[in-house]
Structure formats: structure tokens, C-alpha cells
Amino acid sequence: MHHTRTARALPIAAAFVLALTACGTGASADAPRDAAAESAPPSPAAEQAEAFSITDPWVKAVTAEEGMSAVFGEMANGSDAEIVIVAAEHPAAEMVELHEVVTEGTDSTMREIDGGFPVEPRGTRTLAPGGDHIMLMGLTEDLEAGMEATVTVEFADGSTTEFTAPVKEYAGANEEYEGDGHGQHEDDGDH
Numbered sequence: 001m002h003h004t005r006t007a008r009a010l011p012i013a014a015a016f017v018l019a020l021t022a023c024g025t026g027a028s029a030d031a032p033r034d035a036a037a038e039s040a041p042p043s044p045a046a047e048q049a050e051a052f053s054i055t056d057p058w059v060k061a062v063t064a065e066e067g068m069s070a071v072f073g074e075m076a077n078g079s080d081a082e083i084v085i086v087a088a089e090h091p092a093a094e095m096v097e098l099h100e101v102v103t104e105g106t107d108s109t110m111r112e113i114d115g116g117f118p119v120e121p122r123g124t125r126t127l128a129p130g131g132d133h134i135m136l137m138g139l140t141e142d143l144e145a146g147m148e149a150t151v152t153v154e155f156a157d158g159s160t161t162e163f164t165a166p167v168k169e170y171a172g173a174n175e176e177y178e179g180d181g182h183g184q185h186e187d188d189g190d191h
């Protein structure tokens with residue numbers, strides 16, 4: 001009687017679940033049970049990409065005409081050494097930048113962050129509207145609610161990993177972009 005291999009049925013879904021649940025443990029994704037354990041040698045634990053996970057990732061729905069969107073979620077570092085996200089990619093974005101939002105008075109401006117997104121050992125860093133985000137620019141196709149966006153992130157040591165994020169409708173996250181002409185943006189609603 002030969003055994004069945006149900007674990008191989010949904011490799012994409014399984015990888016997604018692993019990415020979401022690897023939070024805080026780093027090594028927990030190392031046990032895909034079956035064939036993978038035999039064929040794929042474990043990559044060195046020193047890789048920053050291996051320590052990375054992201055919880056509840058999502059991407060703001062936009063049309064290609066709008067041109068820009070952003071990726072959010074709570075990033076986590078499951079290792080005892082700092083990891084730094086230094087770049088990212090999305091297949092429909094001609095350019096991707098790591099942005100921070102700087103607020104002066106009532107003006108919020110987003111700009112490329114110096115040195116990337118460090119995540120402390122065993123720590124987290126949140127990408128959220130009004131704060132840090134991965135900026136997708138020069139979009140060549142619509143990002144419609146319900147789609148899944150695949151985002152690749154690169155770390156300071158050159159390692160990379162990817163995650164999948166659902167695209168969602170969201171009304172906010174419209175910060176002025178520093179590089180996009182000058183944002184003389186009167187926003188006199190004090191909230």
C-alpha cells in the first residue's frame with residue numbers, strides 16, 4: 001500500500017499559509033513534511049529573507065491610470081539579528097520604492113526612506129496608510145479589488161522572498177509625493 005501525498009496538492013496556498021504563520025518563529029516554515037524535505041537543502045539560516053514574514057498584507061486597489069498604489073501589512077523578523085528590507089518589486093509596477101510619510105504641521109508628504117526598512121531582532125514593523133509603505137509606481141495594469149498581488153522583497157544581504165497580498169478598496173493613503181511636482185496641498189481639516 002503506497003502512501004498518498006496530499007501535501008503536494010496546493011503548493012501555492014501552502015506557501016502562502018506558511019508565510020503568514022511563520023511570524024515569530026522563523027524556523028517553523030522548515031517542515032513541509034514530504035518530498036520537499038528530501039530534495040531542497042535548507043538554505044543558510046543567516047539569510048535575512050528567511051527571517052521575514054508579513055501578516056495581513058494588502059494592496060490598495062487602483063486603476064493603471066492612477067498609476068500608483070501601495071503595499072501594507074505587519075512585517076516581522078523571526079531571527080535574532082536585524083533584517084533590512086532595501087527594495088521591492090511587483091510585476092505590474094515599473095518602479096517600486098520604500099516610502100515613509102513625514103508630517104510637518106498639517107502636511108503629510110511621502111518620500112523614499114533612507115536605508116530601507118529595518119526590522120529589529122524578533123520585532124515587527126508596520127506598513128500602514130499614513131506611515132511606512134511599499135510604493136508601487138508606474139502601474140501598467142489595474143489592481144482590482146479581489147486580485148492577488150505578488151510582491152518580492154529584497155534584503156540588505158541580497159536575499160529575496162515573495163509574498164501574496166490581496167488587493168482591497170481603500171479610500172485613504174493619498175499622501176502627496178515629494179518627487180511628484182511640489183505638493184502645495186491645503187488640508188485644513190484638523191482631525
Ligand SMILES: [Cu+2]
Nearest residue numbers: 099110133135
Ligand atoms: Cu508612497
